[in-house]
Amino acid sequence: MKNHVEARNVVKRFGPTVALNGAGIAIAEGETHALVGRNGAGKSTLVSILTGLQPADEGEVLFSGEPAPVLADRDAWRQRVACVYQKSTIIPALTVAENLFLNRQATKGLKINWRGLRAEARELLDTYEVDVDVRALAGDLTVEQRQLVEIARALSFGARFIILDEPTARLDGAAIERLFGRMRSLREQGVTMMYISHHLDEVYEICQSVTVFRDARHIVTRSVADLPHDELVAAMTGEATVAYEARPHTPAETVVLSGQGLTLGGRYQDIDISVKSGEVVGLAGSASSGKVGLAETLVGLRRADSGTVMVKGAPVKPGDVPAALRAGLGFVPEDRHHEGFVPLLSVGENATFPIARKLGRYGIVSPARRRAKADELIKNLDIKTEGPDQPVGDLSGGNAQKVVFARALVDDPAALVVINPTAGVDVKAKQALLGAVEDAVERGAGAVVVSDELDDLRICDRVLVMFHGRIVKDVPRGWTDHELVAVMEGIEE
Numbered sequence: 001m002k003n004h005v006e007a008r009n010v011v012k013r014f015g016p017t018v019a020l021n022g023a024g025i026a027i028a029e030g031e032t033h034a035l036v037g038r039n040g041a042g043k044s045t046l047v048s049i050l051t052g053l054q055p056a057d058e059g060e061v062l063f064s065g066e067p068a069p070v071l072a073d074r075d076a077w078r079q080r081v082a083c084v085y086q087k088s089t090i091i092p093a094l095t096v097a098e099n100l101f102l103n104r105q106a107t108k109g110l111k112i113n114w115r116g117l118r119a120e121a122r123e124l125l126d127t128y129e130v131d132v133d134v135r136a137l138a139g140d141l142t143v144e145q146r147q148l149v150e151i152a153r154a155l156s157f158g159a160r161f162i163i164l165d166e167p168t169a170r171l172d173g174a175a176i177e178r179l180f181g182r183m184r185s186l187r188e189q190g191v192t193m194m195y196i197s198h199h200l201d202e203v204y205e206i207c208q209s210v211t212v213f214r215d216a217r218h219i220v221t222r223s224v225a226d227l228p229h230d231e232l233v234a235a236m237t238g239e240a241t242v243a244y245e246a247r248p249h250t251p252a253e254t255v256v257l258s259g260q261g262l263t264l265g266g267r268y269q270d271i272d273i274s275v276k277s278g279e280v281v282g283l284a285g286s287a288s289s290g291k292v293g294l295a296e297t298l299v300g301l302r303r304a305d306s307g308t309v310m311v312k313g314a315p316v317k318p319g320d321v322p323a324a325l326r327a328g329l330g331f332v333p334e335d336r337h338h339e340g341f342v343p344l345l346s347v348g349e350n351a352t353f354p355i356a357r358k359l360g361r362y363g364i365v366s367p368a369r370r371r372a373k374a375d376e377l378i379k380n381l382d383i384k385t386e387g388p389d390q391p392v393g394d395l396s397g398g399n400a401q402k403v404v405f406a407r408a409l410v411d412d413p414a415a416l417v418v419i420n421p422t423a424g425v426d427v428k429a430k431q432a433l434l435g436a437v438e439d440a441v442e443r444g445a446g447a448v449v450v451s452d453e454l455d456d457l458r459i460c461d462r463v464l465v466m467f468h469g470r471i472v473k474d475v476p477r478g479w480t481d482h483e484l485v486a487v488m489e490g491i492e493e
């Protein structure tokens with residue numbers, strides 16, 4: 001079969017870091033090809049080179065056997081390749097129609113023909129069966145809708161190669177199935193796709209072949225049918241890895257975090273929740289269940305219309321994150337780009353932010369102490385970085401997530417609230433992060449784990465399942481996937 005896309009012997013350096021070291025990939029026409037590897041392996045760097053956003057230092061990129069266009073020729077790139085990123089390329093303050101026709105508006109003379117623009121946008125979305133209002137602001141779309149708009153936009157430029165970079169990281173089970181349905185039909189129409197994910201079961205479900213990168217190099221390319229799961233993991237990590245075993249906990253009687261009578265219009269109603277020292281409580285449910293809104297209320301990112309949040313028995317000022325942190329909460333937010341870290345600050349500054357007061361006198365942080373603490377966190381969470389002084393914005397996605405985690409743990413919180421804690425982290429790093437939650441719990445913290453991942457919920461002593469804004473069931477440890485999913489989907493109570 002002909003190769004639709006090829007990257008050969010690509011080298012890319014960022015200062016002292018070699019992000020790609022002679023790596024390559026060959027993607028056959030019409031296939032869905034997975035690219036997997038640990039955090040920092042070089043996947044996103046390859047994406048930026050395959051989409052013409054960055055030049056390679058060495059090596060070449062070919063589309064259908066022809067050399068890639070020069071970087072400045074954006075139109076030529078758009079006709080060849082598009083990427084649906086974790087972070088959207090869509091502009092939130094513009095409408096869907098404007099986003100679709102940015103830089104190619106239907107003009108009448110010098111004036112933009114808005115009616116024409118909307119009609120064209122509607123026609124385009126209809127062609128690709130995307131049911132989204134073209135007048136809606138892109139910022140108001142759900143993650144799923146936004147991805148569909150991005151795919152339609154890519155196809156409308158004539159691109160027959162689409163890269164999906166961790167597209168399921170923020171989708172619930174039903175939305176993932178819809179995305180896969182759409183990917184299958186794109187494939188039937190001959191579209192070639194590259195699929196990046198840390199969910200290896202998805203790779204087996206939706207891809208025909210897989211390429212593994214490790215430490216900036218190409219390790220193997222194989223048909224998924226010929227590469228069993230354990231061999232795939234071994235290729236990624238360079239060693240045999242066993243599945244994570246959740247540990248038993250012994251909760252104390254003391255309640256460290258509770259919410260009483262919490263209601264937030266349109267999100268959740270009449271919630272009572274309490275978490276003991278030494279206990280892990282899960283929150284599960286579909287995207288509309290209210291679980292994230294509830295967790296965000298516990299940490300002060302949202303303010304409930306009524307009800308109280310208490311940490312260690314004392315009420316916390318509603319809707320006030322600093323007050324929640326002072327009261328003893330540590331948290332990992334859903335959107336690390338907005339609430340998680342400050343990209344221009346260093347790994348050390350971000351990770352030790354909550355304890356800045358304690359690291360130096362009179363509010364001045366001693367650089368030596370910050371560095372020592374940061375070194376410890378980098379080692380414990382296995383963060384791949386040049387060192388504590390590197391800006392977090394330069395880290396790979398999964399490693400940035402670990403910095404957010406480090407920050408949540410740094411002040412020995414009485415209660416930990418983590419939302420989709422392992423989003424974007426690799427199979428081995430997941431184990432390190434879940435282990436870090438269990439370590440904190442063994443030191444006496446209580447934890448709330450909000451997740452779409454059943455594997456994350458396995459460390460929970462009980463899982464509260466939410467449905468349409470209410471807690472419908474308190475499921476003790478020992479559930480099967482099928483049982484929990486049935487309750488989450490409201491099929492079974």
Ligand SMILES: Nc1ncnc2c1ncn2[C@@H]1O[C@H](COP(=O)(O)OP(=O)(O)OP(=O)(O)O)[C@@H](O)[C@H]1O
Binds near residue numbers: 014017042396
């Ligand atoms: N702009 C940059 N400046 C400095 N280093 C960078 C930059 N971009 C990437 N890197 C480094 O290059 C390496 C490869 O990163 P890349 O983002 O490609 O990894 P990845 O495989 O996509 O990881 P993840 O699974 O975490 O998303 C990392 O060590 C990262 O820190």
